[in-house]
Amino acid sequence: MQIKDAFVIKAPQDKVWEFLFDIQKLSQCVPGIESVEVVDEKTYRGKLVVKVGPIKSAFTGIVTLTEVDAPNRIAGTVEGDDKSSASSVKATFTGTLKTVDDGTEAAFQVDANLRGRLAQFGGPVINATAKKLTAEFAKNLRAQLE
Amino acid sequence: MPEAIPNTTRRLLRREEHPPRNDRFDLMNPIKFLEPTDFSEATALLDQYADDAKIIAGGTSVVLMLQQKLIAPSVLISLGRIAEYDYIRPDDDGLHIGALTKLRDIERSDVVKKFCSALAHTCSVVGNVRVRNQATIGGNLSAADYAADPPAMLTALDARAQVTGPEKKREIPLGEFFLGFYTTALEPNEILTEVIIPALPSSARAAYQKYTSISAEGRPCVAVGAVADFDSDGKCLGLKIAVGAAVETPQRVRDAESLAHGSTLTDELVAAIAEEYSLKLDPLTDVRGSAWYRKEMIRVFVKRALEELRGDR
Numbered sequence: 001m002q003i004k005d006a007f008v009i010k011a012p013q014d015k016v017w018e019f020l021f022d023i024q025k026l027s028q029c030v031p032g033i034e035s036v037e038v039v040d041e042k043t044y045r046g047k048l049v050v051k052v053g054p055i056k057s058a059f060t061g062i063v064t065l066t067e068v069d070a071p072n073r074i075a076g077t078v079e080g081d082d083k084s085s086a087s088s089v090k091a092t093f094t095g096t097l098k099t100v101d102d103g104t105e106a107a108f109q110v111d112a113n114l115r116g117r118l119a120q121f122g123g124p125v126i127n128a129t130a131k132k133l134t135a136e137f138a139k140n141l142r143a144q145l146e
Numbered sequence: 147m148p149e150a151i152p153n154t155t156r157r158l159l160r161r162e163e164h165p166p167r168n169d170r171f172d173l174m175n176p177i178k179f180l181e182p183t184d185f186s187e188a189t190a191l192l193d194q195y196a197d198d199a200k201i202i203a204g205g206t207s208v209v210l211m212l213q214q215k216l217i218a219p220s221v222l223i224s225l226g227r228i229a230e231y232d233y234i235r236p237d238d239d240g241l242h243i244g245a246l247t248k249l250r251d252i253e254r255s256d257v258v259k260k261f262c263s264a265l266a267h268t269c270s271v272v273g274n275v276r277v278r279n280q281a282t283i284g285g286n287l288s289a290a291d292y293a294a295d296p297p298a299m300l301t302a303l304d305a306r307a308q309v310t311g312p313e314k315k316r317e318i319p320l321g322e323f324f325l326g327f328y329t330t331a332l333e334p335n336e337i338l339t340e341v342i343i344p345a346l347p348s349s350a351r352a353a354y355q356k357y358t359s360i361s362a363e364g365r366p367c368v369a370v371g372a373v374a375d376f377d378s379d380g381k382c383l384g385l386k387i388a389v390g391a392a393v394e395t396p397q398r399v400r401d402a403e404s405l406a407h408g409s410t411l412t413d414e415l416v417a418a419i420a421e422e423y424s425l426k427l428d429p430l431t432d433v434r435g436s437a438w439y440r441k442e443m444i445r446v447f448v449k450r451a452l453e454e455l456r457g458d459r
Contacts, residue, residue, distance in 0.1 A: 053290060053328020054200060054208075055216050084218050117214050124292075124430035125327045128394060132326070 001114065001123055003130045006107035007138040011145040013097050013104045017071030019145060020097075020106075029140035031133050034058070042068075048080075052129050057082040057118060059089065072097055078112075087116030103146075106138075178220060181227045185339055188223055189312045192335045195221045201337060202226075203246060203285040206277050231284075231339060234258060240344040245284025245337070249296070250275065252283060262343070264352035268299040268371070271356050273364045284338045287323070290330045290395075293365040293434065297324060298390030299354045300341065301398070302371035308340040317342070324395035349383075350375040353454035355447045359434045366391040367434040368443045372451040374406065382406040385455075387419070387448060392429040392440040399426045411456045420449040 009016055020026050023044060027036040036046040042065045049058045061080020068074050073096045081088035091112035098105045114126065182188040192199055199221040202208045211217045225231075231244035234255050241261045243252065252258050253270040272278055272286070272295045286296050287307060297320070306317045312335055323331050332338065346352070352373045359367035369391040375383040385406040390396040402422035409415055429440035 053326075054211065055328070056197070085216055117216055120214070122432045124394070124432050128327055128430075 001112050001126065003110040003112065003127060004108070005131065005134045006105055007134070008100060008103050008105050009138070009142055009145055010103035013099045014071050016104045016106065016141075016145060017097055019141075020095075021070075025144070029137055029144060031136040031140070042066075050129065050133070052121070052125060055085075055118075057085050057087065061089070067094075082116075082118065085117045087114065087118035089114050106141075176220075177222055179222050179224060181224045183227050183229075185228060185231075185310045185337060186312070188225060188228065188337055189310060189335050191221075191223050192337070193312055195223075196334060199223050201288070203282040204248065204280040205285075206273075206281040207285060207289040207291065225282075225284075225337075236261060238345070240342055243283055243341045243343070245339045245341065246282050247284075248279060249281045249283060249286065250278040253278060262303065262346060262352050264354045264371070264373075265299055265303065265343070268295050268354040268356075271295055271354075271364070277364075283341055287320070287341065288330060288332065288338050290324050290326075290328050292327055292394055292430075293391050293432075295354070295356060295366055295369055295390075298369040298388045298396045299352075299371035300343070301388035301390070301396040302373045302386045303343050303346075303352065304373075304386065305341055305343045307338050308342060309336045310339045311336040315339070320396070321398070326394055346373070347375050349377070351455050351457075353451045355451040355454065357443055357447050359443075365434065368392045368440060368447050369396075370444075370447045370451040371396075372448075372455055374411075374455045380410050381408055382411055383408075385419075387423065387451065389423060389427060389444055389448065392435075392444055393427055394430065397427055399423050402426065411452055416449055416452040416456070419452060420445045423448045 023036060023038060027033045032049045034047040034049055036044060039045055044063045047058060047060045049056065059080040059082045061078055063076060063078050065074060065076040073094065075094040078091040078093065089112055091110050093108060093110045095108040180191055182191055198219055200208055200217060200219040202222045203225045225246060228246065231246040233244040234247060234252065234257050235242045236257055249269045249272050253266050255266065258266045283296065286294055301320045305320045307320060307323050308315060308317050309332055311333060318331050325331055350373060355370040356366045357368040358364065370387065370389050372387045374385045377383055385403045386398060387403060388396040388398050399422055402419045405419050406415065424441050424445035427444055429437045429444065431437045435443065
Protein backbone atom coordinates (compact mmCIF):
# COMPACT_ATOMS: atom_id res chain seq x y z
CA MET A 1 0.00 0.00 0.00
CA GLN A 2 1.35 3.36 -0.96
CA ILE A 3 0.50 6.68 0.64
CA LYS A 4 1.71 9.85 -1.04
CA ASP A 5 0.99 13.44 -0.15
CA ALA A 6 2.51 16.91 -0.21
CA PHE A 7 1.82 20.34 1.18
CA VAL A 8 3.38 23.79 1.14
CA ILE A 9 4.44 25.75 4.20
CA LYS A 10 5.13 29.44 3.96
CA ALA A 11 8.53 29.31 5.66
CA PRO A 12 12.14 28.97 4.50
CA GLN A 13 13.39 25.44 3.88
CA ASP A 14 16.10 25.57 6.56
CA LYS A 15 13.63 26.60 9.18
CA VAL A 16 11.19 23.84 8.23
CA TRP A 17 13.99 21.25 8.29
CA GLU A 18 15.20 22.41 11.66
CA PHE A 19 11.69 22.23 13.09
CA LEU A 20 11.00 18.77 11.68
CA PHE A 21 14.26 17.49 13.12
CA ASP A 22 13.46 18.66 16.60
CA ILE A 23 11.62 15.52 17.62
CA GLN A 24 9.79 17.10 20.54
CA LYS A 25 8.48 19.97 18.43
CA LEU A 26 7.62 17.61 15.60
CA SER A 27 5.71 15.21 17.79
CA GLN A 28 3.52 18.04 19.02
CA CYS A 29 2.34 18.53 15.46
CA VAL A 30 1.59 14.91 14.62
CA PRO A 31 -2.03 14.17 15.51
CA GLY A 32 -2.40 11.25 17.92
CA ILE A 33 1.21 10.97 19.14
CA GLU A 34 1.08 9.97 22.79
CA SER A 35 4.76 9.57 23.53
CA VAL A 36 8.05 9.73 21.77
CA GLU A 37 11.56 9.05 22.95
CA VAL A 38 14.96 9.22 21.35
CA VAL A 39 16.79 5.89 21.43
CA ASP A 40 19.83 7.18 19.55
CA GLU A 41 20.28 9.82 16.90
CA LYS A 42 18.82 7.65 14.18
CA THR A 43 16.28 5.68 16.16
CA TYR A 44 13.09 6.83 17.83
CA ARG A 45 10.44 4.98 19.74
CA GLY A 46 6.88 6.24 19.95
CA LYS A 47 3.21 5.57 20.45
CA LEU A 48 0.55 6.75 18.04
CA VAL A 49 -3.19 6.55 18.59
CA VAL A 50 -5.35 6.54 15.46
CA LYS A 51 -9.12 6.60 15.48
CA VAL A 52 -11.34 5.60 12.58
CA GLY A 53 -14.98 5.79 13.51
CA PRO A 54 -15.57 3.28 16.30
CA ILE A 55 -12.14 1.72 16.01
CA LYS A 56 -9.26 3.02 18.02
CA SER A 57 -5.83 1.57 17.60
CA ALA A 58 -2.67 2.37 19.48
CA PHE A 59 0.52 1.59 17.62
CA THR A 60 3.83 1.43 19.40
CA GLY A 61 6.78 1.34 17.12
CA ILE A 62 10.30 2.18 16.19
CA VAL A 63 11.36 4.63 13.52
CA THR A 64 14.84 4.18 12.08
CA LEU A 65 16.36 6.77 9.79
CA THR A 66 18.42 5.24 7.00
CA GLU A 67 19.26 8.37 5.08
CA VAL A 68 19.55 11.99 6.17
CA ASP A 69 20.48 14.61 3.62
CA ALA A 70 19.97 17.95 5.35
CA PRO A 71 17.98 20.01 4.51
CA ASN A 72 16.50 18.11 1.56
CA ARG A 73 15.67 14.51 2.10
CA ILE A 74 15.22 11.78 4.69
CA ALA A 75 14.41 8.13 4.37
CA GLY A 76 13.76 5.45 6.91
CA THR A 77 11.72 2.55 8.11
CA VAL A 78 8.91 2.16 10.60
CA GLU A 79 8.00 -1.00 12.44
CA GLY A 80 5.15 -1.07 14.84
CA ASP A 81 2.28 -3.05 16.23
CA ASP A 82 -1.08 -2.61 17.88
CA LYS A 83 -1.65 -5.29 20.48
CA SER A 84 -5.37 -4.80 20.94
CA SER A 85 -6.24 -5.45 17.29
CA ALA A 86 -3.29 -7.80 16.71
CA SER A 87 -2.09 -5.75 13.78
CA SER A 88 1.38 -4.81 12.74
CA VAL A 89 2.86 -2.44 10.24
CA LYS A 90 6.15 -2.37 8.41
CA ALA A 91 6.86 0.60 6.25
CA THR A 92 9.56 2.48 4.43
CA PHE A 93 9.24 6.19 3.91
CA THR A 94 10.95 9.06 2.19
CA GLY A 95 10.38 12.72 2.85
CA THR A 96 11.66 15.61 0.79
CA LEU A 97 11.73 19.36 1.23
CA LYS A 98 11.95 21.68 -1.75
CA THR A 99 12.04 25.46 -1.92
CA VAL A 100 9.15 26.75 -4.00
CA ASP A 101 7.88 30.26 -4.80
CA ASP A 102 5.83 30.77 -1.69
CA GLY A 103 7.80 28.73 0.83
CA THR A 104 8.74 25.10 1.18
CA GLU A 105 7.06 22.10 -0.30
CA ALA A 106 7.09 19.05 1.93
CA ALA A 107 6.37 15.77 0.18
CA PHE A 108 6.39 12.26 1.50
CA GLN A 109 5.82 8.77 0.29
CA VAL A 110 5.15 5.76 2.47
CA ASP A 111 5.15 2.15 1.33
CA ALA A 112 3.41 0.34 4.09
CA ASN A 113 2.63 -3.28 4.69
CA LEU A 114 -0.18 -3.60 7.19
CA ARG A 115 -0.98 -7.03 8.58
CA GLY A 116 -3.53 -8.31 11.04
CA ARG A 117 -7.11 -7.41 11.71
CA LEU A 118 -6.87 -3.76 10.77
CA ALA A 119 -5.65 -4.73 7.31
CA GLN A 120 -9.11 -6.00 6.35
CA PHE A 121 -10.27 -2.42 6.24
CA GLY A 122 -8.41 -2.17 3.01
CA GLY A 123 -6.72 0.66 1.20
CA PRO A 124 -9.49 3.25 0.88
CA VAL A 125 -10.14 3.59 4.60
CA ILE A 126 -6.46 3.70 5.45
CA ASN A 127 -5.68 6.16 2.67
CA ALA A 128 -8.50 8.46 3.75
CA THR A 129 -7.27 8.32 7.32
CA ALA A 130 -3.72 9.10 6.20
CA LYS A 131 -4.98 12.06 4.19
CA LYS A 132 -6.88 13.38 7.17
CA LEU A 133 -3.89 13.00 9.48
CA THR A 134 -1.63 14.70 6.92
CA ALA A 135 -3.99 17.64 6.58
CA GLU A 136 -4.09 18.02 10.34
CA PHE A 137 -0.32 17.72 10.59
CA ALA A 138 0.14 20.39 7.90
CA LYS A 139 -2.27 22.66 9.72
CA ASN A 140 -0.40 22.25 13.00
CA LEU A 141 2.92 22.82 11.26
CA ARG A 142 1.65 26.01 9.64
CA ALA A 143 0.45 27.28 13.00
CA GLN A 144 3.97 26.84 14.33
CA LEU A 145 6.02 28.06 11.38
CA GLU A 146 4.06 30.62 9.38
CA MET B 147 -34.52 -10.75 30.86
CA PRO B 148 -31.53 -12.51 29.28
CA GLU B 149 -33.45 -13.23 26.06
CA ALA B 150 -32.94 -9.61 25.11
CA ILE B 151 -29.24 -10.23 24.60
CA PRO B 152 -28.41 -11.38 21.07
CA ASN B 153 -27.07 -14.94 21.03
CA THR B 154 -23.67 -14.10 19.67
CA THR B 155 -23.21 -11.37 22.23
CA ARG B 156 -24.21 -13.74 24.98
CA ARG B 157 -21.63 -16.20 23.77
CA LEU B 158 -18.99 -13.50 23.90
CA LEU B 159 -20.07 -12.61 27.40
CA ARG B 160 -19.98 -16.19 28.66
CA ARG B 161 -16.30 -16.14 29.23
CA GLU B 162 -16.03 -18.73 31.96
CA GLU B 163 -17.31 -21.51 29.68
CA HIS B 164 -14.60 -20.85 27.16
CA PRO B 165 -11.20 -20.53 28.74
CA PRO B 166 -9.09 -17.93 26.95
CA ARG B 167 -7.16 -19.49 24.10
CA ASN B 168 -4.53 -16.82 24.35
CA ASP B 169 -3.87 -13.75 26.41
CA ARG B 170 -5.30 -11.46 23.76
CA PHE B 171 -8.68 -12.92 24.49
CA ASP B 172 -8.43 -11.30 27.88
CA LEU B 173 -8.21 -7.82 26.46
CA MET B 174 -11.84 -7.57 25.48
CA ASN B 175 -13.21 -9.09 28.68
CA PRO B 176 -15.09 -8.72 30.82
CA ILE B 177 -17.69 -6.70 28.93
CA LYS B 178 -20.36 -5.09 31.01
CA PHE B 179 -23.75 -5.36 29.31
CA LEU B 180 -26.07 -2.52 30.23
CA GLU B 181 -29.69 -2.35 29.21
CA PRO B 182 -31.19 1.09 29.69
CA THR B 183 -34.93 1.32 29.22
CA ASP B 184 -35.09 4.77 27.65
CA PHE B 185 -32.88 7.04 25.59
CA SER B 186 -32.17 9.56 28.35
CA GLU B 187 -30.75 6.75 30.46
CA ALA B 188 -28.75 5.52 27.47
CA THR B 189 -27.23 8.92 26.74
CA ALA B 190 -26.42 9.37 30.43
CA LEU B 191 -24.57 6.04 30.33
CA LEU B 192 -22.75 7.14 27.19
CA ASP B 193 -21.72 10.30 28.99
CA GLN B 194 -20.51 8.28 31.93
CA TYR B 195 -18.46 5.66 30.10
CA ALA B 196 -17.47 7.81 27.10
CA ASP B 197 -14.90 6.01 24.93
CA ASP B 198 -15.14 2.73 26.84
CA ALA B 199 -18.72 2.17 25.76
CA LYS B 200 -20.31 1.13 22.50
CA ILE B 201 -23.97 1.28 21.62
CA ILE B 202 -25.44 -1.96 20.37
CA ALA B 203 -28.86 -2.26 18.74
CA GLY B 204 -29.35 -5.16 16.29
CA GLY B 205 -25.71 -6.02 16.69
CA THR B 206 -25.03 -6.94 13.06
CA SER B 207 -22.17 -4.49 12.89
CA VAL B 208 -20.96 -4.23 16.49
CA VAL B 209 -20.85 -8.00 17.10
CA LEU B 210 -18.84 -8.51 13.92
CA MET B 211 -16.35 -5.94 15.06
CA LEU B 212 -16.20 -7.54 18.51
CA GLN B 213 -15.59 -10.95 17.01
CA GLN B 214 -12.86 -9.58 14.79
CA LYS B 215 -11.52 -7.81 17.87
CA LEU B 216 -11.45 -4.51 16.05
CA ILE B 217 -13.10 -2.91 19.04
CA ALA B 218 -12.64 -3.77 22.68
CA PRO B 219 -15.23 -1.82 24.65
CA SER B 220 -15.52 -2.51 28.37
CA VAL B 221 -19.20 -1.58 28.29
CA LEU B 222 -21.93 -2.41 25.79
CA ILE B 223 -25.02 -0.27 26.03
CA SER B 224 -27.83 -2.27 24.49
CA LEU B 225 -30.86 -0.49 23.11
CA GLY B 226 -32.79 -3.76 23.05
CA ARG B 227 -34.99 -2.91 26.00
CA ILE B 228 -35.95 0.55 24.85
CA ALA B 229 -39.53 0.19 23.74
CA GLU B 230 -41.53 2.47 21.48
CA TYR B 231 -38.76 3.27 19.04
CA ASP B 232 -39.75 0.50 16.68
CA TYR B 233 -42.35 2.29 14.58
CA ILE B 234 -43.20 3.48 11.10
CA ARG B 235 -45.52 6.45 11.30
CA PRO B 236 -46.81 8.55 8.42
CA ASP B 237 -47.39 12.18 9.33
CA ASP B 238 -48.25 15.39 7.49
CA ASP B 239 -44.59 16.31 7.17
CA GLY B 240 -43.47 12.90 6.02
CA LEU B 241 -42.61 9.43 7.21
CA HIS B 242 -41.15 8.89 10.66
CA ILE B 243 -39.21 5.69 11.26
CA GLY B 244 -38.04 4.86 14.76
CA ALA B 245 -34.33 4.12 15.01
CA LEU B 246 -34.92 0.63 16.38
CA THR B 247 -37.09 -0.45 13.45
CA LYS B 248 -35.65 -3.54 11.79
CA LEU B 249 -34.77 -3.32 8.10
CA ARG B 250 -37.02 -6.33 7.54
CA ASP B 251 -40.00 -4.42 8.94
CA ILE B 252 -39.33 -1.47 6.64
CA GLU B 253 -39.00 -3.83 3.69
CA ARG B 254 -42.38 -5.44 4.46
CA SER B 255 -44.29 -2.40 5.64
CA ASP B 256 -47.32 -1.45 3.56
CA VAL B 257 -47.02 2.10 4.86
CA VAL B 258 -43.46 2.35 3.51
CA LYS B 259 -44.43 0.69 0.21
CA LYS B 260 -47.20 3.24 -0.21
CA PHE B 261 -45.01 6.17 0.81
CA CYS B 262 -42.02 5.21 -1.33
CA SER B 263 -41.72 1.69 -2.68
CA ALA B 264 -38.08 2.30 -3.64
CA LEU B 265 -37.23 2.66 0.06
CA ALA B 266 -38.86 -0.67 0.86
CA HIS B 267 -36.94 -2.16 -2.07
CA THR B 268 -33.67 -0.67 -0.76
CA CYS B 269 -34.15 -2.32 2.61
CA SER B 270 -35.09 -5.60 0.93
CA VAL B 271 -31.70 -5.92 -0.79
CA VAL B 272 -29.54 -5.41 2.31
CA GLY B 273 -27.39 -8.45 3.13
CA ASN B 274 -29.63 -11.43 3.68
CA VAL B 275 -32.89 -12.03 5.50
CA ARG B 276 -31.17 -13.00 8.76
CA VAL B 277 -29.26 -9.73 8.77
CA ARG B 278 -32.39 -7.73 7.94
CA ASN B 279 -34.34 -9.42 10.74
CA GLN B 280 -31.74 -8.17 13.17
CA ALA B 281 -30.30 -4.91 11.78
CA THR B 282 -31.99 -1.64 12.68
CA ILE B 283 -32.23 1.44 10.50
CA GLY B 284 -30.65 3.56 13.23
CA GLY B 285 -27.75 1.17 13.55
CA ASN B 286 -27.27 0.98 9.81
CA LEU B 287 -26.95 4.76 9.52
CA SER B 288 -24.91 5.25 12.72
CA ALA B 289 -22.36 2.63 11.67
CA ALA B 290 -21.73 4.79 8.57
CA ASP B 291 -20.40 1.83 6.64
CA TYR B 292 -19.77 3.11 3.13
CA ALA B 293 -20.71 -0.22 1.56
CA ALA B 294 -24.33 -0.09 2.68
CA ASP B 295 -27.62 0.35 0.84
CA PRO B 296 -29.93 2.63 2.86
CA PRO B 297 -27.63 5.69 3.10
CA ALA B 298 -27.71 6.46 -0.66
CA MET B 299 -31.49 6.08 -0.97
CA LEU B 300 -32.22 8.05 2.19
CA THR B 301 -29.81 10.82 1.16
CA ALA B 302 -31.60 11.13 -2.19
CA LEU B 303 -34.90 11.29 -0.28
CA ASP B 304 -33.50 14.23 1.74
CA ALA B 305 -34.07 12.33 4.98
CA ARG B 306 -33.07 13.77 8.33
CA ALA B 307 -31.68 12.03 11.38
CA GLN B 308 -33.19 13.01 14.68
CA VAL B 309 -30.56 12.55 17.37
CA THR B 310 -30.96 12.67 21.12
CA GLY B 311 -28.28 13.89 23.49
CA PRO B 312 -28.34 14.26 27.25
CA GLU B 313 -29.82 17.76 27.02
CA LYS B 314 -31.59 18.14 23.76
CA LYS B 315 -32.78 16.63 20.54
CA ARG B 316 -31.63 17.93 17.18
CA GLU B 317 -32.04 17.06 13.54
CA ILE B 318 -29.21 16.50 11.09
CA PRO B 319 -29.90 16.29 7.35
CA LEU B 320 -28.36 13.03 6.08
CA GLY B 321 -26.34 15.06 3.59
CA GLU B 322 -24.43 16.40 6.59
CA PHE B 323 -24.66 13.29 8.76
CA PHE B 324 -21.98 11.14 7.12
CA LEU B 325 -18.55 12.68 7.62
CA GLY B 326 -16.33 9.88 6.37
CA PHE B 327 -15.60 6.18 6.70
CA TYR B 328 -17.46 4.94 9.78
CA THR B 329 -17.68 8.54 11.00
CA THR B 330 -20.86 10.55 11.57
CA ALA B 331 -21.82 13.97 12.86
CA LEU B 332 -23.12 12.34 16.07
CA GLU B 333 -21.51 13.75 19.19
CA PRO B 334 -19.97 11.07 21.44
CA ASN B 335 -22.98 11.23 23.76
CA GLU B 336 -25.70 11.37 21.11
CA ILE B 337 -27.84 8.53 19.76
CA LEU B 338 -29.84 8.48 16.55
CA THR B 339 -33.47 8.09 17.55
CA GLU B 340 -35.57 8.66 14.44
CA VAL B 341 -35.29 8.95 10.68
CA ILE B 342 -37.61 11.48 9.08
CA ILE B 343 -38.30 11.34 5.36
CA PRO B 344 -40.01 14.48 4.06
CA ALA B 345 -43.35 13.98 2.31
CA LEU B 346 -43.08 13.41 -1.43
CA PRO B 347 -45.47 15.03 -3.92
CA SER B 348 -47.85 12.45 -5.35
CA SER B 349 -46.26 12.92 -8.76
CA ALA B 350 -42.79 12.07 -7.49
CA ARG B 351 -41.00 8.85 -8.33
CA ALA B 352 -38.06 7.19 -6.67
CA ALA B 353 -35.67 4.43 -7.65
CA TYR B 354 -32.85 2.47 -6.09
CA GLN B 355 -30.26 0.71 -8.21
CA LYS B 356 -27.77 -1.56 -6.53
CA TYR B 357 -24.80 -3.11 -8.23
CA THR B 358 -23.16 -6.06 -6.50
CA SER B 359 -19.86 -7.14 -7.99
CA ILE B 360 -19.16 -10.05 -5.64
CA SER B 361 -21.84 -12.70 -5.49
CA ALA B 362 -20.56 -14.09 -2.18
CA GLU B 363 -21.64 -11.04 -0.24
CA GLY B 364 -24.53 -8.65 -0.45
CA ARG B 365 -22.63 -5.42 -0.20
CA PRO B 366 -22.99 -2.94 -3.04
CA CYS B 367 -20.12 -1.93 -5.30
CA VAL B 368 -22.21 1.01 -6.43
CA ALA B 369 -25.49 2.19 -4.87
CA VAL B 370 -27.67 4.77 -6.58
CA GLY B 371 -30.73 6.36 -5.01
CA ALA B 372 -32.75 8.71 -7.22
CA VAL B 373 -35.87 10.81 -6.66
CA ALA B 374 -37.60 13.04 -9.19
CA ASP B 375 -40.81 14.98 -9.47
CA PHE B 376 -42.58 15.39 -12.80
CA ASP B 377 -45.33 17.72 -14.02
CA SER B 378 -48.32 16.50 -16.04
CA ASP B 379 -46.36 16.83 -19.32
CA GLY B 380 -43.61 14.60 -18.00
CA LYS B 381 -41.17 17.44 -17.50
CA CYS B 382 -38.83 17.00 -14.56
CA LEU B 383 -39.43 19.50 -11.77
CA GLY B 384 -36.58 18.41 -9.56
CA LEU B 385 -34.06 15.61 -9.44
CA LYS B 386 -31.92 14.23 -6.66
CA ILE B 387 -29.44 11.43 -7.14
CA ALA B 388 -27.16 10.15 -4.40
CA VAL B 389 -24.39 7.70 -5.17
CA GLY B 390 -23.07 5.59 -2.32
CA ALA B 391 -20.80 2.58 -1.72
CA ALA B 392 -18.41 3.70 -4.47
CA VAL B 393 -17.40 6.78 -2.50
CA GLU B 394 -16.65 7.50 1.15
CA THR B 395 -20.06 9.03 1.89
CA PRO B 396 -23.19 9.31 -0.30
CA GLN B 397 -22.55 12.03 -2.86
CA ARG B 398 -24.80 14.21 -4.96
CA VAL B 399 -23.63 16.19 -7.98
CA ARG B 400 -25.80 19.32 -8.06
CA ASP B 401 -24.64 20.44 -11.52
CA ALA B 402 -25.74 17.13 -12.97
CA GLU B 403 -29.06 17.17 -11.11
CA SER B 404 -29.88 20.66 -12.35
CA LEU B 405 -29.50 19.54 -15.98
CA ALA B 406 -32.85 17.82 -15.61
CA HIS B 407 -34.83 20.81 -14.35
CA GLY B 408 -37.67 21.68 -16.67
CA SER B 409 -36.77 19.02 -19.20
CA THR B 410 -38.08 15.68 -20.26
CA LEU B 411 -35.73 12.82 -19.42
CA THR B 412 -34.71 11.97 -22.96
CA ASP B 413 -32.06 9.35 -23.70
CA GLU B 414 -29.54 12.13 -24.40
CA LEU B 415 -30.28 13.90 -21.13
CA VAL B 416 -30.09 10.67 -19.14
CA ALA B 417 -26.73 9.90 -20.72
CA ALA B 418 -25.47 13.42 -20.02
CA ILE B 419 -26.44 13.25 -16.34
CA ALA B 420 -24.88 9.80 -15.94
CA GLU B 421 -21.72 11.04 -17.64
CA GLU B 422 -21.53 14.04 -15.31
CA TYR B 423 -21.82 11.79 -12.25
CA SER B 424 -19.13 9.50 -13.57
CA LEU B 425 -16.83 12.48 -14.24
CA LYS B 426 -17.37 14.42 -11.04
CA LEU B 427 -17.18 11.63 -8.48
CA ASP B 428 -13.87 10.33 -7.23
CA PRO B 429 -14.55 6.66 -6.42
CA LEU B 430 -12.48 4.43 -4.16
CA THR B 431 -10.72 1.14 -4.81
CA ASP B 432 -11.48 -1.91 -2.70
CA VAL B 433 -12.22 -5.62 -3.13
CA ARG B 434 -15.49 -4.81 -4.88
CA GLY B 435 -13.87 -2.86 -7.67
CA SER B 436 -11.20 -0.39 -8.69
CA ALA B 437 -11.75 3.34 -8.93
CA TRP B 438 -11.71 3.14 -12.73
CA TYR B 439 -14.23 0.29 -12.78
CA ARG B 440 -16.50 2.11 -10.37
CA LYS B 441 -16.46 5.24 -12.51
CA GLU B 442 -17.77 3.12 -15.37
CA MET B 443 -20.37 1.44 -13.16
CA ILE B 444 -21.53 4.79 -11.75
CA ARG B 445 -22.29 5.84 -15.31
CA VAL B 446 -24.23 2.64 -15.97
CA PHE B 447 -26.21 2.62 -12.74
CA VAL B 448 -27.08 6.32 -12.64
CA LYS B 449 -28.43 5.79 -16.15
CA ARG B 450 -30.45 2.78 -15.02
CA ALA B 451 -31.83 4.69 -12.03
CA LEU B 452 -32.96 7.51 -14.34
CA GLU B 453 -34.53 5.02 -16.72
CA GLU B 454 -36.38 3.53 -13.79
CA LEU B 455 -37.63 7.00 -12.81
CA ARG B 456 -38.79 7.45 -16.37
CA GLY B 457 -40.70 4.20 -16.15
CA ASP B 458 -38.62 2.11 -18.58
CA ARG B 459 -37.60 -0.43 -15.98
